[in-house]
Each structure stands twice: as structure tokens, then as C-alpha cells.
Amino acid sequence: MESQWVFNLLLVLQFILIVSLAVWVFRLSRKVKGIQRAAKDADLHQKKQIQVLASGSIGMGRRLVAIEKRLNMAVERQSELISKEGSSVSYNRAMELLEMGATVDDLVSKCGLIRAEAELISLLKKESRRNPNSSQPY
Numbered sequence: 001m002e003s004q005w006v007f008n009l010l011l012v013l014q015f016i017l018i019v020s021l022a023v024w025v026f027r028l029s030r031k032v033k034g035i036q037r038a039a040k041d042a043d044l045h046q047k048k049q050i051q052v053l054a055s056g057s058i059g060m061g062r063r064l065v066a067i068e069k070r071l072n073m074a075v076e077r078q079s080e081l082i083s084k085e086g087s088s089v090s091y092n093r094a095m096e097l098l099e100m101g102a103t104v105d106d107l108v109s110k111c112g113l114i115r116a117e118a119e120l121i122s123l124l125k126k127e128s129r130r131n132p133n134s135s136q137p138y
Helices: 002-099 104-111 115-130
Strands: none
Touching: 002 104, 002 115, 104 115
């Protein structure tokens, strides 16, 4: 009888152990599912953040390209204005030198003009001396 009682006790203990293991596995599987769900949510959140950053970067890149184009146009305009302003000053200086009796070579060396420009200005000055009634080009 005593062996029967020990056998029944072992059976009950085995049953309790199996039920405990089943409960422990069930809880563990719920925790794993929760962790998986949290990881999936975090992944989705990161993907959304990346999309926002990418679209912001694309927009910023487009704005930078537009600003760069505007800057290049402004630099070109400024260069044109400087060259126009500079050539006007050198032409006026050339006319003054011609009034003082300078030669074409003097205009080339002192005003930074090319020879053709210096000769043209010299011819215009000579023509204006011949025709005092015509308006001076400078």
C-alpha cells in the first residue's frame, strides 16, 4: 500500500510539474510575442522617421540647387557689371590721354586696352576733332 501511495504522490508531482512547465511556456511565449510586437512597432517608427528625413533632405537639396543657380547668376551679373564699369573707366581714361597727346601704344600700356580698341578710340577722337559739330561718343 505504501508503494501505491508513493507512486500516486510521484504522479501528482509529475502532473504539477507538467502544468507548471506549461504555464511557464505560455507566459514565456506571451513575453516573446510582446517583444516581437515592440520590435515591429520600433521598426515601423524608424522607417517613418527615415522617410521624413529623406523627404526633408530631398527638399533641402532642391532648395540648395535653386540657391546655387541664383548665386551663379548673381556672380555672372556682377562680373558683367564690373567689366562694363571697368571698360568705361578705361575708355574715359584713354580719351583723356588722347587729349593730352598720347599715342596708341600709350593707350595699350596705360589703360589695359587691346590694340584694336586703342586704335578705334584714337580714330574716333580724330574724327571728332575734324567734325566739331557732331556729338562726341564719349
